[in-house]
Amino acid sequence: MSDIWSVNDHLEDILAAVKPLEPIELQLLDAHGCVLAEDVTVPLPLPPFDNSSMDGYAVRSADLRGCDHSEPARLVVTGEVVAGTENPPVVGPGQSVRIMTGGPVPQGADAVVPVEWTDGGSGNGPAGTMTPGSVAYGQVQVFRAPEAGQYIRPRGSDIAAGSTALTAGTLIGAPQVGLLAGIGRAFVRVRPRPRVVVVSTGSELVRPGDELGPGRIYDSNSFTLSAAAKEAGAVVYRVSAVADDARALRTVLEDQLIRADLIVTSGGVSVGAHDVVKEALSNLGRTPGHVDFRRVAMQPGKPQGFGVLGEARIPLLALPGNPVSSYVSFEVFVRPALRRMSGLPNPFRPGVRATLEADGPRSSPHGKRQFLRGVHDSYRRTVRPVGGSGSHLTGALAHADALIVVPEHTTEITPGDELDVVLLDTPV
Ligand SMILES: Nc1nc2c(c(=O)[nH]1)N[C@H]1C(S)=C(S)[C@@H](COP(=O)(O)OP(=O)(O)OC[C@H]3O[C@@H](n4cnc5c(N)ncnc54)[C@H](O)[C@@H]3O)O[C@H]1N2
Numbered sequence: 001m002s003d004i005w006s007v008n009d010h011l012e013d014i015l016a017a018v019k020p021l022e023p024i025e026l027q028l029l030d031a032h033g034c035v036l037a038e039d040v041t042v043p044l045p046l047p048p049f050d051n052s053s054m055d056g057y058a059v060r061s062a063d064l065r066g067c068d069h070s071e072p073a074r075l076v077v078t079g080e081v082v083a084g085t086e087n088p089p090v091v092g093p094g095q096s097v098r099i100m101t102g103g104p105v106p107q108g109a110d111a112v113v114p115v116e117w118t119d120g121g122s123g124n125g126p127a128g129t130m131t132p133g134s135v136a137y138g139q140v141q142v143f144r145a146p147e148a149g150q151y152i153r154p155r156g157s158d159i160a161a162g163s164t165a166l167t168a169g170t171l172i173g174a175p176q177v178g179l180l181a182g183i184g185r186a187f188v189r190v191r192p193r194p195r196v197v198v199v200s201t202g203s204e205l206v207r208p209g210d211e212l213g214p215g216r217i218y219d220s221n222s223f224t225l226s227a228a229a230k231e232a233g234a235v236v237y238r239v240s241a242v243a244d245d246a247r248a249l250r251t252v253l254e255d256q257l258i259r260a261d262l263i264v265t266s267g268g269v270s271v272g273a274h275d276v277v278k279e280a281l282s283n284l285g286r287t288p289g290h291v292d293f294r295r296v297a298m299q300p301g302k303p304q305g306f307g308v309l310g311e312a313r314i315p316l317l318a319l320p321g322n323p324v325s326s327y328v329s330f331e332v333f334v335r336p337a338l339r340r341m342s343g344l345p346n347p348f349r350p351g352v353r354a355t356l357e358a359d360g361p362r363s364s365p366h367g368k369r370q371f372l373r374g375v376h377d378s379y380r381r382t383v384r385p386v387g388g389s390g391s392h393l394t395g396a397l398a399h400a401d402a403l404i405v406v407p408e409h410t411t412e413i414t415p416g417d418e419l420d421v422v423l424l425d426t427p428v
């Protein structure tokens with residue numbers, strides 16, 4: 001093995017090798033969760049025409065100046081406009097047109113009075129609502145005068161035609177999908193979700209649901225890593241656990257290259273006699289590529305492999321088998337790589353500072369960056385470790401929502417210390 005690598009150097013090495021995926025054109029809902037690969041220009045103003053923000057009457061504000069409850073104004077109602085009306089009637093002096101929210105403001109009108117300011121055409125006092133199915137002709141009494149322009153949403157007041165609605169690099173969430181739909185886009189150019197193949201290795205591994213023989217354990221890592229990759233926005237292919245047989249593993253990996261933008265393996269990277277990933281990938285034989293095995297100055301997650309495989313030079317990250325180590329390694333190295341491939345300008349999770357709450361001091365290995373599992377309190381800005389530092393402690397990991405980062409030079413942390421904290425996904 002080569003010398004020890006710092007977390008930052010190993011991460012930089014990975015990020016330098018992975019590139020944003022080539023953009024493709026996707027249907028709007030398929031693009032949800034992807035990163036835009038074009039600046040989107042607005043082809044038409046939004047809203048496309050002046051329209052009413054209230055159910056009421058389109059009026060000429062000059063006709064209503066000074067009216068109130070004691071001296072209501074009376075207007076002739078000449079028709080009705082609803083959302084979708086193509087040719088609204090013109091509003092002349094002394095006239096009004098009944099209008100629904102979203103209806104195009106008729107020519108001649110410069111304001112809308114909400115129905116609550118009128119008698120709704122009933123001839124009685126103020127109306128709480130329009131009478132469903134009532135006709136829109138006759139007279140309406142208005143008890144309150146609107147300002148010119150009141151309750152009208154002017155054409156282009158949301159977005160002007162020709163402006164940039166969204167820029168390349170924007171992650172498309174629900175509001176962005178809505179905006180794109182609102183300006184009439186059925187397809188958009190985005191970076192596709194990276195396709196990740198997840199392979200766990202170890203002859204001891206049994207698929208959950210099957211019977212557990214002596215000395216065997218259930219394969220949890222391929223499930224954790226698949227779920228984490230999905231949460232990172234990837235399309236995931238989980239492969240059944242591969243036994244400790246280097247030739248078989250190489251065959252599986254070669255077969256998987258066709259559908260992978262990135263491969264993640266778990267286990268078999270340490271210094272044992274059956275460390276199959278290291279054995280299979282340290283010497284690739286006739287398979288094109290190169291994978292480097294390193295010790296990284298972190299805890300957990302010390303043994304790591306990284307390289308490229310196949311003609312297409314598909315990046316491969318070989319993570320350690322201890323369950324917490326493989327998850328932490330995913331968070332620290334794989335997630336940023338996937339986010340970079342997705343085209344996000346910043347592939348990292350937001351970090352926060354938090355005050356350590358703990359029963360007493362805790363030691364941290366000298367020269368290694370330690371990632372403790374913790375529960376973060378965003379209101380009090382504190383973080384409390386859950387469980388110990390052992391990399392087999394999956395019970396505690398499942399109760400954590402944060403990683404507490406203890407710097408390389410720190411050998412002890414005490415309650416009250418300010419530390420960097422990485423906030424993890426909280427499933428909904
Ligand atoms: N002599 C040394 N031994 C070890 C060292 C070392 O420096 N010198 N490093 C230790 C560290 S740190 C780690 S991390 C592990 C990494 O080992 P491997 O990547 O080779 O992982 P395995 O040996 O295959 O498995 C380790 C452990 O995790 C369990 N495991 C593996 N895969 C899964 C899975 N898919 N689901 C659930 N659990 C899994 C496996 O049964 C082992 O218990 O090496 C240390 N040893």
Ligand code: MOO
Nearest residue numbers: 300301302325391
């Ligand atoms: O690095 Mo190992 O990942 O400490 O358990």
